[in-house]
Amino acid sequence: MRLHLFYDGTGLRDYASVGSGAKVVPGLTSETYSIQQPYISWTPWKRDPALQGFPPEVALFADMHVGSCWPMRGWSGSLGIALARPAVVTSFAIDHIPQQLTFRVDIAPRSGQLWGAATVLPTTSHDFAKTLLVYLGDFAFDIHSGDPCQVYNVSENILRQLGDRRFVIAVLVIGNNWGNDDFTCLYRVRIHSDN
Numbered sequence: 001m002r003l004h005l006f007y008d009g010t011g012l013r014d015y016a017s018v019g020s021g022a023k024v025v026p027g028l029t030s031e032t033y034s035i036q037q038p039y040i041s042w043t044p045w046k047r048d049p050a051l052q053g054f055p056p057e058v059a060l061f062a063d064m065h066v067g068s069c070w071p072m073r074g075w076s077g078s079l080g081i082a083l084a085r086p087a088v089v090t091s092f093a094i095d096h097i098p099q100q101l102t103f104r105v106d107i108a109p110r111s112g113q114l115w116g117a118a119t120v121l122p123t124t125s126h127d128f129a130k131t132l133l134v135y136l137g138d139f140a141f142d143i144h145s146g147d148p149c150q151v152y153n154v155s156e157n158i159l160r161q162l163g164d165r166r167f168v169i170a171v172l173v174i175g176n177n178w179g180n181d182d183f184t185c186l187y188r189v190r191i192h193s194d195n
Contacts, residue, residue, distance in 0.1 A: 009149050010093060016170065016191040018060040020084035028080025028171050029056050033071035033183035059186040064148065066097055069185035071107075072174065079172045079189060082120075086166035087193035089116055089136055090159065093151045094172075095188035099143050106179035108143045109186060113175065114152070116167035133171060134162070143178055151192075 016022045033053050053071035056079055061068075072079070096108045115133040139152045170191050177184040 010151060010190065010192065012091070012190075012192040012194075014190045015083040015085060015087045015089075015193060016060050016081045016092075016189050017062070017084060018057055019062075022060055022084040022191075023082045024056045024060070025080030025082050025169060025171075028078055028169070030077030030079070031073040032056065033073040053183070056186075059189050062188065064095060064097060064187055066101055069096075069187040071183040071185050073183055075177045075181055075184060076112075076174050077184065078174065079186060081170045081172070081189065081191065083168055083170060083191060086168050087191065088159075088162075088164055088195050089114070089154055089167050089170065089191055090194045091151055091153045091192045092137070092139070092170070092172070093149055093188075093190040093192065094139060094141050094186075095149045095190070096141065096143065096185070097187060098146055098148050100146075104180070104185075105143050106177065107183060107185045108178050109139075109141050109174050109176075109184055110143075110178050111138070111140045111175045113138050113173045114154075114191075115171040115173065117169040117171070118165055118167055120168060134165075134167075136167075136170075149188075149190075 056070045059070040092114050099105055114136040116136050117132050137154050172189050174184055
């Protein structure tokens with residue numbers, strides 16, 4: 001079998017892939033951006049339709065076509081992911097289309113953090129869930145680098161402290177984007193383990 005045909009550029013399993021069984025955790029995920037479109041109707045019972053962005057699950061697929069992203073409302077927020085399998089998280093990756101292919105550099109994520117939970121979190125309280133999360137690392141996405149897939153390693157110090165702790169949930173927290181107040185586009189998030 002020609003395995004190179006299935007590699008996604010990292011050569012690592014993606015524990016955040018919908019195709020492998022990962023799911024979005026709604027209680028740990030920000031709202032999807034939508035806009036009201038002007039709508040002219042001669043019938044008074046029709047409401048103005050909203051232009052709804054793709055759901056957050058889109059960020060867990062390997063589709064890098066222009067516009068195939070999850071538009072998260074605002075310049076900061078989060079994406080909660082129930083991993084396909086429990087994993088010792090050693091790195092994570094964020095993908096965005098290259099600067100040359102987009103008219104909207106300002107909507108790319110710029111910086112943030114990855115957090116993990118070793119147990120399933122209650123979905124009723126965002127604040128309570130934060131107390132059960134473990135910090136895994138920071139990221140600084142460089143939209144000007146020309147590299148659409150940027151990989152961030154969990155530091156050796158953190159890996160040593162965590163030992164072989166396996167996480168069932170990962171939360172990518174977007175701290176800011178490249179300048180858009182309305183929304184941030186996440187094309188793809190990947191979670192990797194060396195095990």
